[in-house]
Amino acid sequence: MSEGVRTPPNGGGFRFKVRAPRDFYGGLALIALAIVAIWTSGDLPGTHGFAFGPGTAPRLFAGLLAVVGALVALTGLFFDGPPIESYAIRGPAWVLLAILAFAGMIRGLNLGPLTIPPLGLVPSTFAAFMISIFGSTEMRWLESLIAAVAMTAFCVGLFVYLLQLPFQLWPWV
Numbered sequence: 001m002s003e004g005v006r007t008p009p010n011g012g013g014f015r016f017k018v019r020a021p022r023d024f025y026g027g028l029a030l031i032a033l034a035i036v037a038i039w040t041s042g043d044l045p046g047t048h049g050f051a052f053g054p055g056t057a058p059r060l061f062a063g064l065l066a067v068v069g070a071l072v073a074l075t076g077l078f079f080d081g082p083p084i085e086s087y088a089i090r091g092p093a094w095v096l097l098a099i100l101a102f103a104g105m106i107r108g109l110n111l112g113p114l115t116i117p118p119l120g121l122v123p124s125t126f127a128a129f130m131i132s133i134f135g136s137t138e139m140r141w142l143e144s145l146i147a148a149v150a151m152t153a154f155c156v157g158l159f160v161y162l163l164q165l166p167f168q169l170w171p172w173v
Helices: 021-040 056-078 090-107 121-133 141-162
Strands: 109-111 114-116
16 A cells, blocks of 8 residues: 555545434435335226226326425435434324224224124224323323214214214114
């Protein structure tokens, strides 16, 4: 090795600095979502040449989402922005659990020897709302019960009476 050759402090090669991590990684997440959408719509006919079909809109919007994601990620490289803060998992976890509980209660569950019949719209909606309330750190029991009753009544009024969808309201009806 010659003694006159100096290596750059960053080790040489191409390096980039993420100046706005929230934008950069958010853009990458949008690109990943677009790739999943394009992949899952791959079996739908359409978008081959000028042939339009059921796959045209999903692929078109997924392509646009990928372009927007790339632009957002690039802004994270060129412009300063806020850092990524810690993420609270409690709220989304309880809401996801409430959605899964609603799906299991409204349709019923068959888990081998354990079979739970469909419980109906009223108990399923009320229970799902009460489960999702646990995701909040500001939960108060009385307010939560009142809100759950109001939302259950709203769902019954909207889906059963206004839209006239054939929902079972109670387990025995």
